[in-house]
Amino acid sequence: MGTTQLETVPEPKYWHLKTVLSEALDQDFAVGEVLPNERELAARFGVARATLRQALEQLELEGRLQRRRGVGTTVAPPRVGVAVGSAQHSWPGEAVDGWEPQDASESLPPAAVVKLLGAGGAFAADQPVHTVRRIRMTNGQAVAAELLYVPAASVPGLPAIEAPSGPARARAVLRELQRLVLDGQDRSVELGSARADDAKELDRLPGAPVLLVTTRYFTAAGTAAVSVATYRADTCRLTFGDSGGVEITHEPVAS
Amino acid sequence: MGTTQLETVPEPKYWHLKTVLSEALDQDFAVGEVLPNERELAARFGVARATLRQALEQLELEGRLQRRRGVGTTVAPPRVGVAVGSAQHSWPGEAVDGWEPQDASESLPPAAVVKLLGAGGAFAADQPVHTVRRIRMTNGQAVAAELLYVPAASVPGLPAIEAPSGPARARAVLRELQRLVLDGQDRSVELGSARADDAKELDRLPGAPVLLVTTRYFTAAGTAAVSVATYRADTCRLTFGDSGGVEITHEPVAS
């Protein structure tokens, strides 16, 4: 009868916790400051550690916190805006944007990459590709790891003698690629979790949330290269300067 | 001595589980098929339910699974490619891309939006904005929810009499916006978690991982509008047709 519905949908504890912590971060903490450890926080809020962790995980996902095993939980700085798309399309390595070639090798591409290379061109699964590995640095921090797949047929002029591996080899492949006439490119962004090797490069644990940026480079002959870049989702905001001019400098808008 | 290092880094159980499940999904399950429930799966693999859930969560994050409370866990279809950027910049509502206006109201913008509107123009926090809400549908499924902030000053011609709220009002704001000359636009993508209202529209639980797409629309007078779109990260792959022509049709490349 007169029983008014106080809580139609009882908010989960971790959700409420997240809100409380979020406000506390805004008001009482500075960037880089370390939070009390999880056991103490859990006790302070009167919840189990697992519940507290659920809240921390979401805040980390949103780029508000940074947690490191053996160290502690710190308040994260605002996300870095990293330019991904430019008005002009260009081959990887042309712009001075912090990419550092690491290595290159020649092998058969994984099935998923074959699909990407095959569309619109004549590429078969048994054709070898050069796989170039690059790391993108921003402010001394690795923000992305990339695997660039270049079919050997795309760079016939590449001397086999020159630097069989290592950064020099990677640079050689990029140089040859830049000789071609780029007709256009294609890009997609999706959520993923870091593979073990990428996670290591990015100083994260395997499975950490990442933004997968897949780019296809087209020439008249078809798809000349495919890039799969793995960006740290916790620290990065990908920016696409479709034109305009002014770079986005804002902080995140929503939770 | 002769003790060979068998497991330098003992793989976490949930990580191994994820791999096993992932392979099983590829081989033994069809899209849409329902998996055994969590309690049975956990028993079958000899782990606690929480551990099993950790694996399922990652697979859902990667778009491989779909879980619905009270229903079960099903194998997800490949992610939908949703076009976000086009070669030409255009006002929202100009292209026929599945956006459905829901509502519009006039109020003071949140602080984060003020920052976005303020940069490069003369916008103060006490100026009212029209807030247009739109939902993006793909194959009968809501994939994104958007809040479009249009300073009242940007659309002075908008009749106050016409439809005070609802879809008609939203359309009126969009119509007025399209009268302006668009000078350029700016876009950024980052990871976030769904607010309660967006989660409801997207048929997800609050806190679900989403891709936040922030767009600024520029005219000669400054920033004429700001859009914050929340895309379901589990089902969407954002595509940017920087040019090229061919739409990306591939499936996800990495985990």
Next chain:
DNA sequence: AAGTGGTCTAGACCACTAG
């Protein structure tokens, strides 16, 4: 060695969906 976050367990109860 001490302290941190990461993994894991074995339970319990709740919210939701569908028959």
Next chain:
DNA sequence: TAGTGGTCTAGACCACTTT
């Protein structure tokens, strides 16, 4: 009403970093 996934607990141990 039965069955599902979602939340929560109170422990335990492990991997890692720092001192």
